[in-house]
Amino acid sequence: MAKRKFILALDQGTTSSRAIVFDSNSRIVAVGQREFPQIFPQSGWVEHDPEIIWKTQLATARQALRQANLTASDIAAIGITNQRETTVVWDRDTGKPIANAIVWQDRRTADFSDALKKDKANRLIRRLTGLELDAYFSATKINWLLKHTKGAKAKAKAGRLAFGTIDTWLLWKLTGGRAHKTDVSNASRTMLFNIRTGQWDDRLLELFDIPRSMMPEVTDSSGLFTETSALGGTIPVAGVAGDQQAALFGQCCHRSGMAKCTYGTGCFLLMHTGNKPMPSKNRLLTTVAWQIGGKMEYALEGSVFTAGAVVQWLRDQLGLIKSAPDIERLAKRVPDNGGVHFVPAFTGLGAPHWNPNARATISGLSRGTSDAHIARAALEGIAFQVNDVIRAMTADAALPLRELRVDGGASENNLLMQLQSDLLGTRVIRPTVTETTALGAAYLAGLAVGVWKNKRDIARQWNAARQFKPAMKPNTRDALIVDWNKALARTELQ
Helix, strand or coil, rough: CCCCEEEEEECCCCCCCEEEEECCCEEEEEEEEEECCCCCCCCCEEEECCHHHHHHHHHHHHHHHHHHCHHHHHHEEEEEEECCCEEEEEEECCCCCCEECCCCCCCCCCHHHHHHHHHHHHHHHHHHCCCCCCCHHHHHHHHHHHHHCCCCCHHHHHHEEEEEHHHHHHHHHCCCCCCCEHHHHHHHCCCCCCCCCCCHHHHHHHHHHCHHHHHCECCEEEEEEEEEEECCCEEEEEEEEEHHHHHHHHHHCCCCCCEEECCCEEEEEEEEECCCCCCCCCCCCCEEEECCCEEEEEEEEEEECCHHHHHHHHHHCCCCCCCCCCHHHHHHHCCCCCCEEEEEEEEECCCCCCCCCCEEEEEEECCCCCHHHHHHHHHHHHHHHHHHHHHHHHHCCCCCCEEEEEHHHHCHHHHHHHHHEEEEEEECECCCCCCCHHHHHHHHHHHHHHCCHHHHHHHCCCEEEEECCCCCHHHHHHHHHHHHHHHHHHHHHC
C-alpha cells in the first residue's frame, strides 16, 4: 500500500471543470467545481476556450486540496477524465491554441462527413475504428481547423502543430509542454485510431489529411504518464480515460457482460465485451474501454440523445413541474401511462435507430389524459430508449444482462429506476458513490501507484446503495413494448 492515501481526480466536463479528492476507501474528501462559458459562433457550432478550460481545471484542483486541508505531498497520484472528442490544436513552440476547441456537440463538419459517406469511407472507418462516420468524432474537426486557420496547414506539415483531446491538452499544460500523450480510450474516439493494432492508422490520417507529427503518443489508461509540479510539489499523473469509459471502470464493470448507464441530459450505455473488439450488427459503437499492462479491453457503446432533457422541457417549456425531482411525485399519481406514449426525439433518435430527422411525439391522448400521465410517459420514454439499446447490446454480444449499474442525476429518480428494471427484466443497481466518472479516473491512477493492488481489490470497494428488482408481469411488459414500438414508428414517419 502506498504511503500517500489520497487520489486527486480531474473531471473536465462539457460545461464545468471539477476536481475531487478521494481517499483509499473510495470516499469523497473534497470537491472543487467551476463552470466555464460555452461559445456558439453560429448555428450548430459549439466551441470552448482551451486556456479557460486549463485555468478552471487548475483552480478547482487547488480548491479541492485547500478544502481537504492537503498539500501535493499527500496526493499519491492524479487521474484525469474528460469530455471526449473535443478537439484542440496548438503551436508546439508557443503552447498557444491556434483557435478555440471544437466541442464534441459541434456539427460544422456534417457536410464533409456526408461527402465521405458517398465515397464509401464509412466502411473503412467502421472496420478500423468501430465508429460510425460522423461529425461527432475528432478527425473531421482537426481537418476543419487545418483548412480554416491561416497558416495552419503549412505549420502542421512542418511538424509545428500538436493535436489533442482535452486529456492531452491538460497533460501538456500540467507539464509545461513536456508530455504530449493520450490514452487508448480517448484515442479510440478520434476516428483515427485502429482499435485492433492500438496505433494511429496511416490510411485514416491520409483520408483526413492530418500529418502524423501532430498526433500524441498513445499509452495505457493506467500507468505513469508523467509528473506535474503545477500544484506545489511533484505528483505523478497515473490514470487517464474518457468520461464514459472512466464511469464504466468506476462502476467496476471489469468483466465481459457487465454494463452501466449514465443518466444525464442524454444516456450513455457501455457494456464490457472482453479482450476482443465486438463488431455491432445493431449500429452500436465498438470502442476501447481501457488498456492496463499493455492489455486492451473493449466495450459496446450506445447513446440516447434525450433523457434528463425531457424533464427539463416539461419544467421550462410546459411548466408541468417546478423542479426536476417533482416529476417523480407527479408521475406516481397514476398507476400507468393511460395509453400515452412520449417519444422524446427532440434532436432525433440515437442508437440503435440513428434517425436524425425523427422529432418528439406525444401520442395516445384522450379527454382523460392528465399531466400525471404525460409525466409518467416521459419517464417511461427514457426507460424504453435505454431498453432498446440494451436489447441491441445483448444481441451483439450474445451475452445476457445480469444487472445494470446506474449513475448520473436522473438515476436518483426511484420511479424511473423501477420502470427500467421492469422493462429490462433484470436488477438495476445504484451505487453508494455516484460520482463514478471521477472515481474511475481515481481508480486507474491509484492502481498504477499501488493504492489498490488490482481490479479485484478495487471491485471490493464498490457498494450498492439501492437495488431495483423487476416487479412487472411479463405480459404487461410485452404489451408496453409493443405500444412503444408503434409510437416509435409514428415518430420516425415524420
